[in-house]
Amino acid sequence: MACAPSPTPGGYSVTPTEPAAAVRPPLPVKMVIAGGFGVGKTTAVGSISEIEPLTTEAAITEVAAGVDDLTHTPRKTTTTVAMDFGCITIDPTLKLYLFGTPGQERFGFMWDDIVEGAVGGLVIVDTRRLDDCYAAVDYFEHREIPFAVAVNAFDGKVEHELDDVRWALDVSAGVPVVVFDARERGSVRDALLVVLEQALARTEA
Amino acid sequence: MADGTQPPGDDPVGPAPAVRPFLVTAGRVAPSASGRTMPVETQVVATASGLDALSLLSFEQHDIVAACRQPQSIAEIAARLRLHLNVVRVLAEDLRAEGRLTVHVPNSDAVHDSSVLRRVIDGLRAIPDSRGVLRDTD
Numbered sequence A: 001m002a003c004a005p006s007p008t009p010g011g012y013s014v015t016p017t018e019p020a021a022a023v024r025p026p027l028p029v030k031m032v033i034a035g036g037f038g039v040g041k042t043t044a045v046g047s048i049s050e051i052e053p054l055t056t057e058a059a060i061t062e063v064a065a066g067v068d069d070l071t072h073t074p075r076k077t078t079t080t081v082a083m084d085f086g087c088i089t090i091d092p093t094l095k096l097y098l099f100g101t102p103g104q105e106r107f108g109f110m111w112d113d114i115v116e117g118a119v120g121g122l123v124i125v126d127t128r129r130l131d132d133c134y135a136a137v138d139y140f141e142h143r144e145i146p147f148a149v150a151v152n153a154f155d156g157k158v159e160h161e162l163d164d165v166r167w168a169l170d171v172s173a174g175v176p177v178v179v180f181d182a183r184e185r186g187s188v189r190d191a192l193l194v195v196l197e198q199a200l201a202r203t204e205a
Numbered sequence B: 001m002a003d004g005t006q007p008p009g010d011d012p013v014g015p016a017p018a019v020r021p022f023l024v025t026a027g028r029v030a031p032s033a034s035g036r037t038m039p040v041e042t043q044v045v046a047t048a049s050g051l052d053a054l055s056l057l058s059f060e061q062h063d064i065v066a067a068c069r070q071p072q073s074i075a076e077i078a079a080r081l082r083l084h085l086n087v088v089r090v091l092a093e094d095l096r097a098e099g100r101l102t103v104h105v106p107n108s109d110a111v112h113d114s115s116v117l118r119r120v121i122d123g124l125r126a127i128p129d130s131r132g133v134l135r136d137t138d
Helices: A041-048 A127-143 A162-169 A185-204 B021-025 B048-052 B059-067 B074-081 B085-097 B114-125
Strands: A012-014 A027-035 A054-064 A075-091 A094-102 A108-110 A120-125 A147-152 A177-180 B043-046 B101-106
Touching: A027 A041, A027 A127, A027 A185, A027 B114, A041 A075, A041 A094, A041 A120, A041 A185, A054 B074, A054 B085, A075 B074, A075 B114, A094 B114, A120 A127, A120 A185, A127 A147, A127 A162, A147 A162, A147 A185, A162 A177, A177 A185, A185 B114, B021 B085, B043 B048, B043 B059, B059 B074, B059 B085, B074 B085, B085 B101
Parallel strands: A027 A094, A027 A120, A120 A147, A147 A177
Antiparallel strands: A012 B101, A054 A075, A054 A108, A075 A094, B043 B101
């Protein structure tokens, strides 16, 4: 038997160790929900996930600004962060996973461990603390991952006009900025759909 | 929360385990054979021989195989068994090499295929909102 992973109709590279497993798992499609602490990531995941959001610890790599670094190599430190996630079974062969990841305000950072392979990202914003989401916006832009900005309407109101938010975040014109309510399943669903439409448009571009 | 600090009690991971997490992997921190980090959504399924051998497995290995009677993601295993994500990656790779599990690393091209994205979009649209109202299919 060849040792190299081989593509299969299910969209997997299965590294064979024995004949096919009895149960074929669904193809997992991953989206990332990003934003600062307390912005509504876990609420959003919980509103639409078919399971109670689970928490695990993931490692993120922080890249400290190297002003005193003679090598010009960013100093990297690994930090462990709590990551909440949930899932939605689309059908027996397809499952959507939603991973909530914290943003970091002071450092650039890399979430490659979590984001690798994601189809898109939703950056949740609290208009009272826009700073918290800059890192996430930068990350998705640099990695060219389709994303949208979702302003969480705490108490049903948004204190700033969407155009002001777009201006403040300086996102490119093609990035959707929407208002949503992280507590409402339909509202979360629609925000995720905006991201998926972005991802789809990119595959067809 | 609103002032940027973590609210008290917002630590669902709980207290640190008494056993240092990487003790169970003999200090290894990354899967050895594949050369590529398993994405967190990588699906893991117990094999028949893995389930047959459950009584021979101990501790974390036992728990992982037992948890994978149904397909699980690496992240789900870590969360449910309260193990570090990277510990699960290492042990899953070991168990795969021993034939106890199959590990299904998602193929990035398949995940980003437009037909797959359309199926996800259609599946999401079928989810009613909290009041049971379907999204307009304009």
